[in-house]
Amino acid sequence: NAGVTQTPKFQVLKTGQSMTLQCAQDMNHEYMSWYRQDPGMGLRLIHYSVGAGITDQGEVPNGYNVSRSTTEDFPLRLLSAAPSQTSVYFCASSYNRGGTEAFFGQGTRLTVV
Amino acid sequence: DAKTTQPPSMDCAEGRAANLPCNHSTISGNEYVYWYRQIHSQGPQYIIHGLKNNETNEMASLIITEDRKSSTLILPHATLRDTAVYYCIVRVGEGGSEKLVFGKGTKLTVNP
Numbered sequence: 001n002a003g004v005t006q007t008p009k010f011q012v013l014k015t016g017q018s019m020t021l022q023c024a025q026d027m028n029h030e031y032m033s034w035y036r037q038d039p040g041m042g043l044r045l046i047h048y049s050v051g052a053g054i055t056d057q058g059e060v061p062n063g064y065n066v067s068r069s070t071t072e073d074f075p076l077r078l079l080s081a082a083p084s085q086t087s088v089y090f091c092a093s094s095y096n097r098g099g100t101e102a103f104f105g106q107g108t109r110l111t112v113v
Numbered sequence: 114d115a116k117t118t119q120p121p122s123m124d125c126a127e128g129r130a131a132n133l134p135c136n137h138s139t140i141s142g143n144e145y146v147y148w149y150r151q152i153h154s155q156g157p158q159y160i161i162h163g164l165k166n167n168e169t170n171e172m173a174s175l176i177i178t179e180d181r182k183s184s185t186l187i188l189p190h191a192t193l194r195d196t197a198v199y200y201c202i203v204r205v206g207e208g209g210s211e212k213l214v215f216g217k218g219t220k221l222t223v224n225p
Contacts, residue, residue, distance in 0.1 A: 040217070042218060
């Protein structure tokens with residue numbers, strides 16, 4: 001059981017480049033989310049999805065785009081990378097019901113130079 | 114902003130119980146208390162959650178006060194591998210992974 005898988009684990013981008021962070025889960029979870037974590041801080045929500053075809057913005061959505069065409073996958077796109085997007089990105093998934101634990105991936109460490 | 118208050122750091126001796134406090138004085142009746150931990154920048158790991166009653170699982174115990182304004186996570190026999198940042202989170206019962214608001218947590222250091 002793989003759980004939540006994120007790829008790549010590390011990435012270096014130049015300012016202005018675009019890329020997609022991949023997230024896949026094999027638990028048939030309805031909810032999926034993307035968070036970013038900056039040094040010394042807690043996680044902040046970027047975008048989330050409550051099911052295939054449905055997405056919404058979180059606390060810090062600017063500069064990011066998401067789509068959810070399948071239950072399993074929830075990619076995060078950086079449209080034009082900026083140094084301020086240097087961070088560690090975590091994907092999470094869970095069932096859609098109260099009192100439910102969330103499962104997190106191991107993170108993607110992104111550096112924008 | 115996170116709706117919880119935790120001490121920034123705590124120390125515990127290996128083999129002893131670690132008691133991590135959390136204040137959530139504005140908690141609503143339908144909000145759960147969750148605990149997650151993050152070991153050395155890995156993805157957060159779920160530990161335990163509760164609504165009103167005390168809870169116990171193979172990892173920890175969660176003690177919630179009767180007025181629900183505070184709680185304590187107990188690691189009964191801390192090991193060096195329990196060194197991590199522990200996050201106390203309150204969230205409404207409905208929904209899923211998007212409802213987690215992370216504060217700065219408590220950095221627990223387990224010493225040999």
